[in-house]
Amino acid sequence: DGYWSSWQPWTPCSATCGDGVRRRIRSCIGPLYGGRRCNGDDYESLLCSEEKCEHCNTHQCPIDGYWSSWQPWTPCSATCGDGVRQRIRSCIGPFYEGRICNADDHESLLCKEKC
Structure with a gap:
């Protein structure tokens, strides 16, 4: 055998x-x-x-940071004439030595309110 x-x-x-x-x-x-x-x-x-x-x-595998959803736009900063609207988002993580989020965490737009 x-x-x-x-x-x-x-x-x-x-x-x-x-x-x-x-x-x-x-x-x-x-x-x-x-x-x-x-x-x-x-x-x-x-x-x-x-x-x-x-x-x-x-050890755990690295987990790269990722972006949250954008927050709503803020109201125009001016009640009359030129102003700015903004919105932000947050980087969640990174974890276990992953990479941090890449890109901006805020955006701005010009706005114009009637006087």
Whole structure:
């Protein structure tokens, strides 16, 4: 009958952060002269959050900052003549060393009110 070789070492984790998998394989040696094939699997997989993966994925993946929705426009700053309307938004995050939001957090428009 066939017999199993020793397990190969575990592979490195498939991800450097967050969820990942480690695998290891073994080979069926034989069978010979009509013997039976090895019984069982020739590979094992572990999610990196399991105990045997304690040194794998020890931190969260970076999450870049993202913009909130724009707030409503403010009323015109002038009640007569030229003024300005503004609106703002906020950068949410970043988290776990992600990148900060890129672009302006405010917008302005000229407005003109009748006198």
